[in-house]
Amino acid sequence: MPEVVLKANDLVKHYPVKAGVLRRTVGQVKAVDGVSFELYKGETLGIVGESGCGKSTLGRLLMRLEEPTAGTVEFEGQDWTAASGRTMRKLRRDIQIVFQDPYTSLNPRMTVADIIGEPFEIHPDVVPKGGRRARVQELLELVGLNPEHINRYPHQFSGGQRQRIGIARGIALNPKVLICDEPVSALDVSVQAQVVNLMEKLQDELGLAYVFIAHDLSVVRHISDRVGVMYLGKLAEIGEEDEVYSRPTHPYTQALLSAVPVPDPTLRGKRDQIVLQGDVPSPANPPSGCRFHTRCWKAQDVCKTDEPQLELRADGTGEHPSACHFAEPRQVVETTDVSGLAPDTRFATPDVADVGDENPAGTGVTEDERRLDDTTTESDHLR
Ligand SMILES: Nc1ncnc2c1ncn2[C@@H]1O[C@H](COP(=O)(O)OP(=O)(O)OP(=O)(O)O)[C@@H](O)[C@H]1O
Numbered sequence: 001m002p003e004v005v006l007k008a009n010d011l012v013k014h015y016p017v018k019a020g021v022l023r024r025t026v027g028q029v030k031a032v033d034g035v036s037f038e039l040y041k042g043e044t045l046g047i048v049g050e051s052g053c054g055k056s057t058l059g060r061l062l063m064r065l066e067e068p069t070a071g072t073v074e075f076e077g078q079d080w081t082a083a084s085g086r087t088m089r090k091l092r093r094d095i096q097i098v099f100q101d102p103y104t105s106l107n108p109r110m111t112v113a114d115i116i117g118e119p120f121e122i123h124p125d126v127v128p129k130g131g132r133r134a135r136v137q138e139l140l141e142l143v144g145l146n147p148e149h150i151n152r153y154p155h156q157f158s159g160g161q162r163q164r165i166g167i168a169r170g171i172a173l174n175p176k177v178l179i180c181d182e183p184v185s186a187l188d189v190s191v192q193a194q195v196v197n198l199m200e201k202l203q204d205e206l207g208l209a210y211v212f213i214a215h216d217l218s219v220v221r222h223i224s225d226r227v228g229v230m231y232l233g234k235l236a237e238i239g240e241e242d243e244v245y246s247r248p249t250h251p252y253t254q255a256l257l258s259a260v261p262v263p264d265p266t267l268r269g270k271r272d273q274i275v276l277q278g279d280v281p282s283p284a285n286p287p288s289g290c291r292f293h294t295r296c297w298k299a300q301d302v303c304k305t306d307e308p309q310l311e312l313r314a315d316g317t318g319e320h321p322s323a324c325h326f327a328e329p330r331q332v333v334e335t336t337d338v339s340g341l342a343p344d345t346r347f348a349t350p351d352v353a354d355v356g357d358e359n360p361a362g363t364g365v366t367e368d369e370r371r372l373d374d375t376t377t378e379s380d381h382l383r
Pocket residue numbers: 015016029030031049050051052053054055056057058215283
């Protein structure tokens with residue numbers, strides 16, 4: 001049995017909806033509404049789903065940037081949601097996060113040395129003071145950046161390079177789990193490939209487990225060992241990458257796969273087109289029974305009243321968990337098994353090391369200058 005490093009037990013996060021002059025609570029946005037899964041040591045679990053389905057909220061709960069309304073997160077068997085004091089500080093080292101936007105997640109007023117070295121200020125026992133600069137340089141080298149650029153500011157780097165800085169910061173404390181919330185979504189496709197390759201290299205070298213959150217099914221397939229599909233705050237289906245992509249049994253997964261753009265060589269071929277009816281319902285008022293019934297072409301009366309459980313269901317070859325009363329496998333796209341391939345052969349751009357368009361002079365960066373005015377960055381929340 002693989003070793004479980006992180007476990008979500010029926011995680012729930014409801015945000016109050018306030019209205020009127022008195023700001024009374026008039027409802028709840030059910031952002032995450034009962035999510036359970038296990039993350040194994042050294043694996044990548046991809047989480048996919050449409051915008052607003054609760055992926056980032058789930059990431060923040062796992063990282064304990066927010067407290068759950070109900071449910072728990074266990075790290076190596078220890079209840080992380082109940083931890084405080086020293087235990088909490090220790091667990092904070094073991095679970096780190098990489099954010100989506102390499103522009104807003106790095107403080108523009110700090111040098112690379114300060115950004116990557118900041119976790120050492122919070123956890124001084126990890127690297128003694130005298131050794132921190134050398135450790136930052138080592139980390140820069142590990143993520144394919146030039147260690148001599150240690151005194152530069154974020155605006156002197158390209159987007160891909162900034163995300164490497166974000167990753168270096170994320171791994172600075174030798175965590176066991178890295179939560180990655182859309183880590184490559186803001187990057188050009190060729191740069192995405194380099195960053196994904198870098199992440200796979202680091203995983204092999206450091207034995208990290210990733211929760212890789214993204215809405216891009218192709219990127220998730222490239223990097224994930226297992227994939228969870230979210231719809232309106234719940235997991236619709238979860239399984240090995242091949243089970244979910246080649247033998248999806250949940251109609252929502254099948255619809256998502258049918259919408260994948262096809263320049264991806266691993267998903268090329270004949271494709272069923274499934275066009276979903278209607279919009280995603282509001283998470284403040286999710287449909288009864290199966291949340292997908294308002295858009296599902298297979299829906300029957302039972303779907304409106306009885307909520308299907310996420311449990312093992314036959315997929316034609318074996319079985320994997322799916323939350324559908326009428327689960328049955330349907331190959332939507334012809335897929336090639338990429339799990340045995342080396343990461344760099346899955347992408348057009350093989351480089352793990354940085355080949356980005358750096359911007360040494362920091363000129364012509366009006367966008368960055370605008371961002372220099374933003375003093376709060378996402379990473380500030382981690383302090
Ligand atoms: N702090 C908050 N207060 C109130 N509602 C929130 C808050 N954070 C998220 N939500 C709501 O919870 C739901 C899930 O949001 P979340 O950001 O987790 O989605 P997501 O899957 O990450 O979407 P995206 O793909 O666009 O990043 C959304 O309806 C969102 O509006």
